[in-house]
Amino acid sequence: MSSKRPAPLKRAGRTLKVRDKYGPAVISVTSVLIVTLIIRAAVVHAQQWPRIKAQFFSMKAIIEVFPNVLKGFGINMSIWAVSLVVIALWALLLAVFRSLHGPWFAPLRVFSIVYIDLFRGLPSLLLVLLFGFGVPALQIPGLPRTSLFWGSAALIMSYSAYAAEVYRSGIDAVHTGQRTAAKALGLSQWQTLYYCILPQAVRNVIPSLLNLAVALQKDVALLSVLGIRDAVREAQIYTARTFNYSSLIAAAALFLAATIPMARLTDYIAKKDRERRLQGAV
16 A cells, blocks of 8 residues: 555645644734724724824925934934943942942942932933933033033933843842852952853843833933924924924834834844743753
8 A cells, every 4th residue: 555645635734734834924914904904994084184184194294394303313312322321331330239248338239229219219301300400500610511411311310220220130130059159169249240140140131121222212302301402302393383293203203213123122132032041941
């Protein structure tokens, strides 16, 4: 008796494989398209849609204001990039201060705890207003007097408090046996942190830090309340002059173009981190 499968059975098997492989994806795409079309139809056929389209989605207005909004968005991204580096370093230092043991390090621990509690407890917008308007008004010799500098400093102080706690969670997640082993090898507390604890802690919290980076991208727009001509401020100026809100849509599109790739990168890194942990647990 021949061991070869009949041609109809082979075709049926291939059909089942294709269905299992592509079937869920086709169903997902189809359902999303159907829901999107239903929502679009409901919006377009709404009675007030022509007015909403003219006020919020005027392509003529978007094209007119886009160069100014794009220039302002460059300021947003510059502030975000610089702040990100400063936050990463300063927050790590705060987390290290809070993780130190021994009576000699008590002042550093207390400073870190007070700093984190204070700046996590205050809204970012309130800090931006206090520092952006308050410090330049004092005219302290030797200190910068620009709202841009102090508004950025306020965001850095606020986000450093959150990032420090993220770092600390990574430090606490490292098994205590690592410290014991380092102590048995004769390493000091600083050497243990630098060579043993921090590399593992930072690697464990990268997905959480990237989520903070995404949030910071959006919160940089808070500096517009200080009069800084970023993307949001440029959009507001156009709206005040023309009474058309399409400029805000242009600014929103630029922020989405920056944040969505960062969000997908965060998801990808988090997925890889889960896979690495699962492989290590097997």
